[in-house]
Amino acid sequence: MSDELLKVTNLVKNFELRVNNGARRKKRIVQAVTNVSFSVEKGQTLGLVGESGSGKTTVGRCILRLIEPTSGSVEFEGHDLGSLKFEEMRALRRKMQIVFQDPFASLDPKMTIGASISEPMVVQGVPGDHSDKVIELLELVGLSADHAQRFPHEFSGGQRQRIGVARALALNPALIVLDEPVSALDVSIQAGVVNLFEDLQSRLGMSYIFIAHDLSVVQHIADRVAVMYLGKIVEIGDQEAVYATPTHPYTKALLSAVPLPDPKTERARNRIMLEGDVPSPVNPPSGCRFRTRCWKAQDVCGQEEPMLTVRPSGQMSACHFPES
Amino acid sequence: MSEKVLEIRDLHVTFDTPSGPLEAVRGVDLDVSAGELLGVVGESGSGKSVSFLAAMGLLPARARVTGSVSLAGEQLIGASAKQMRSIRGRLLSMIFQDPLSALNPVHRIGDQISEMLRSHQDLSGREAEKRAIELLDIVGIPQPGDRARQYPHEFSGGMRQRVVIAIAIANNPKVLIADEPTTALDVTVQAQILEVIERVQERFGTAVVLITHDLGVIARVADRVNVMYAGRNVEQGTIESLFDHPSHPYTRGLLASLPRPGKQRLKPITGFPPNMLNPPSGCAFHTRCEFAADICKGEMPALVGFGDLQTACVRARDLPKNEIFL
Numbered sequence: 001m002s003d004e005l006l007k008v009t010n011l012v013k014n015f016e017l018r019v020n021n022g023a024r025r026k027k028r029i030v031q032a033v034t035n036v037s038f039s040v041e042k043g044q045t046l047g048l049v050g051e052s053g054s055g056k057t058t059v060g061r062c063i064l065r066l067i068e069p070t071s072g073s074v075e076f077e078g079h080d081l082g083s084l085k086f087e088e089m090r091a092l093r094r095k096m097q098i099v100f101q102d103p104f105a106s107l108d109p110k111m112t113i114g115a116s117i118s119e120p121m122v123v124q125g126v127p128g129d130h131s132d133k134v135i136e137l138l139e140l141v142g143l144s145a146d147h148a149q150r151f152p153h154e155f156s157g158g159q160r161q162r163i164g165v166a167r168a169l170a171l172n173p174a175l176i177v178l179d180e181p182v183s184a185l186d187v188s189i190q191a192g193v194v195n196l197f198e199d200l201q202s203r204l205g206m207s208y209i210f211i212a213h214d215l216s217v218v219q220h221i222a223d224r225v226a227v228m229y230l231g232k233i234v235e236i237g238d239q240e241a242v243y244a245t246p247t248h249p250y251t252k253a254l255l256s257a258v259p260l261p262d263p264k265t266e267r268a269r270n271r272i273m274l275e276g277d278v279p280s281p282v283n284p285p286s287g288c289r290f291r292t293r294c295w296k297a298q299d300v301c302g303q304e305e306p307m308l309t310v311r312p313s314g315q316m317s318a319c320h321f322p323e324s
Numbered sequence: 325m326s327e328k329v330l331e332i333r334d335l336h337v338t339f340d341t342p343s344g345p346l347e348a349v350r351g352v353d354l355d356v357s358a359g360e361l362l363g364v365v366g367e368s369g370s371g372k373s374v375s376f377l378a379a380m381g382l383l384p385a386r387a388r389v390t391g392s393v394s395l396a397g398e399q400l401i402g403a404s405a406k407q408m409r410s411i412r413g414r415l416l417s418m419i420f421q422d423p424l425s426a427l428n429p430v431h432r433i434g435d436q437i438s439e440m441l442r443s444h445q446d447l448s449g450r451e452a453e454k455r456a457i458e459l460l461d462i463v464g465i466p467q468p469g470d471r472a473r474q475y476p477h478e479f480s481g482g483m484r485q486r487v488v489i490a491i492a493i494a495n496n497p498k499v500l501i502a503d504e505p506t507t508a509l510d511v512t513v514q515a516q517i518l519e520v521i522e523r524v525q526e527r528f529g530t531a532v533v534l535i536t537h538d539l540g541v542i543a544r545v546a547d548r549v550n551v552m553y554a555g556r557n558v559e560q561g562t563i564e565s566l567f568d569h570p571s572h573p574y575t576r577g578l579l580a581s582l583p584r585p586g587k588q589r590l591k592p593i594t595g596f597p598p599n600m601l602n603p604p605s606g607c608a609f610h611t612r613c614e615f616a617a618d619i620c621k622g623e624m625p626a627l628v629g630f631g632d633l634q635t636a637c638v639r640a641r642d643l644p645k646n647e648i649f650l
């Protein structure tokens with residue numbers, strides 16, 4: 001297993017929510033991520049998909065220790081991040097970076113682009129003058145050296161996202177968590193940023209966790225895909241297998257709901273219409289969390305939690321009555 | 325061609341901004357026929373929302389609007405505030421991306437629908453209430469009688485958007501304008517809302533204008549499409565023709581940039597959207613167009629018909645035949 005870069009085992013993150021209920025203050029637990037396990041190999045891309053609130057961002061933030069997981073382990077290059085001392089964590093931390101969705105909020109408007117890009121190097125105490133490295137990074141992401149002196153407001157969304165990527169690359173990370181990195185961009189601009197991610201990966205060999213709503217982009221970029229629903233992974237496996245033969249009813253419904261840019265296929269498709277919305281993560285349904293919207297649900301689905309099980313096409317899914 | 329209910333001619337909208345005048349809409353011509361579903365696509369800032377806000381009379385006073393918008397024969401540009409209030413909700417309704425902002429948090433759902441009904445129709449409270457419950461049922465809200473007594477915060481995002489649709493169609497308008505109605509929703513909920521819109525359109529014969537950046541949504545529900553770029557309508561046609569053989573280089577680029585199953589490299593449109601404070605001369609797409617020539621920098625191209633398509637490109641006839649994408 002020498003190719004394994006990241007291994008997440010039984011990751012749990014509960015948030016405490018204080019609600020004011022008249023005079024009484026009550027504590028509620030948001031089960032944002034529950035028993036999530038997966039691994040990411042060197043040079044590979046894991047796509048993390050699922051609807052809003054399913055826990056994708058929380059998984060990413062736990063991996064980078066931007067928030068402390070409630071339980072479970074995250075191993076990076078064989079080190080259990082939970083047991084590292086502060087200095088050791090700091091050294092490993094530079095090998096893991098995150099790029100956020102909003103290219104507008106993620107750059108300090110008062111800092112030049114050059115200063116923003118070199119900031120991680122300064123924070124990490126990388127010695128020397130960073131200007132050559134900044135130029136190298138700008139060129140790597142398809143911008144030019146003279147952009148270093150300019151400010152964020154002078155750049156378009158796609159350019160700002162490239163700047164965010166240059167910043168994430170400053171410390172030569174082995175893993176980048178890309179949290180909805182193209183969602184805020186126009187489609188014609190998205191394509192260029194997606195190409196950039198692919199080019200950088202083939203040149204520099206880093207791994208990505210690519211979080212997205214857009215299932216077509218994930219199909220394009222990911223080697224493996226994990227589908228989350230209400231804090232749990234319901235299906236995980238090779239991209240081809242998951243997209244061609246989804247075995248979890250939720251995956252199947254999700255894929256069938258994605259509008260494809262082709263009128264003929266769109267109109268001929270048999271769509272699975274899910275009823276209702278995703279339930280609250282404060283009180284998730286017992287057993288299978290998808291059962292309140294699942295058209296195949298039986299009594300057992302409310303009583304026993306289905307475990308991730310290997311299916312004939314190779315992926316794993318958690319369902320008592322999988323699609324075949 | 326069936327009867328035209330909404331005709332927009334040479335619409336211009338200019339905002340005065342601290343950096344100078346910004347012409348967001350620069351001569352849009354567009355028709356909506358009775359009962360059709362017209363999709364409007366284009367990148368962020370291309371003038372989609374502003375065009376229809378102008379038609380609704382909902383732009384701030386400092387926006388200068390010229391041109392003509394006629395709705396079932398009535399001229400809307402220059403109409404008085406009173407006339408517009410009587411038209412909005414009765415003949416023309418608009419819904420937006422964020423359903424919460426369209427609902428009043430302190431009034432019951434049923435009362436909000438009744439209020440809309442009674443502002444345009446002579447109905448008793450009882451009649452309006454009954455009709456409100458019917459409307460909730462039509463947009464797919466379970467137990468509409470109970471739900472009518474609840475408040476917006478008791479509804480999920482998808483349910484709120486259904487309520488907003490119920491209010492918008494309450495008086496059976498001729499045209500419903502839906503501005504990114506599903507963008508803030510999850511895909512499985514988006515599919516539900518699109519189905520509601522289609523159902524309403526079929527049942528009442530309402531013409532729908534669906535503004536979206538998602539070509540998949542267009543492919544699913546639209547009859548015709550308008551493609552906007554830099555405040556102009558650059559191509560329009562039936563969805564079959566537009567998806568099968570798009571002619572305008574921007575439309576071609578847009579369709580080619582989408583990820584398709586398979587691992588072939590994506591083809592972005594090069595360059596960046598224009599700055600509307602200082603848009604490129606002539607065809608505004610010339611800064612990004614692979615077919616641009618000197619002639620493109622001269623006059624703004626007008627829409628010219630090619631069968632089922634109208635295209636605003638001076639070189640449309642000289643362009644290489646478009647490859648089939650699928």
Ligand SMILES: Nc1ncnc2c1ncn2[C@@H]1O[C@H](COP(=O)(O)OP(=O)(O)OP(=O)(O)O)[C@@H](O)[C@H]1O
Nearest residue numbers: 015017030032051052053054055056057058059281
């Ligand atoms: N700091 C927090 N405090 C309380 N609850 C939180 C916090 N952060 C996230 N949550 C909750 O945890 C759940 C998972 O949130 P998360 O942001 O991980 O979802 P997501 O899959 O990234 O969604 P989206 O697609 O909308 O970004 C949600 O119910 C969210 O409201």
Ligand SMILES: Nc1ncnc2c1ncn2[C@@H]1O[C@H](COP(=O)(O)OP(=O)(O)OP(=O)(O)O)[C@@H](O)[C@H]1O
Nearest residue numbers: 339341346348367368369370371372373374375600
């Ligand atoms: N109230 C306003 N004052 C000044 N400029 C405005 C105003 N509203 C819109 N604009 C400008 O008008 C142009 C067109 O905006 P519009 O909202 O119509 O774009 P859009 O095509 O709907 O984009 P999106 O897909 O982002 O919604 C943009 O350049 C925008 O900045």
Ligand code: SF4
Nearest residue numbers: 288291294301319320
């Ligand atoms: S376990 Fe039951 S409820 Fe859950 S997805 Fe499978 S069939 Fe549906």
Ligand code: SF4
Nearest residue numbers: 607610613620637638
């Ligand atoms: S007019 Fe010229 S620049 Fe504009 S789309 Fe046609 S070829 Fe391209």
Ligand SMILES: [Mg+2]
Nearest residue numbers: 056057058179
């Ligand atoms: Mg998120």
Ligand SMILES: [Mg+2]
Nearest residue numbers: 372373374503
């Ligand atoms: Mg808009």
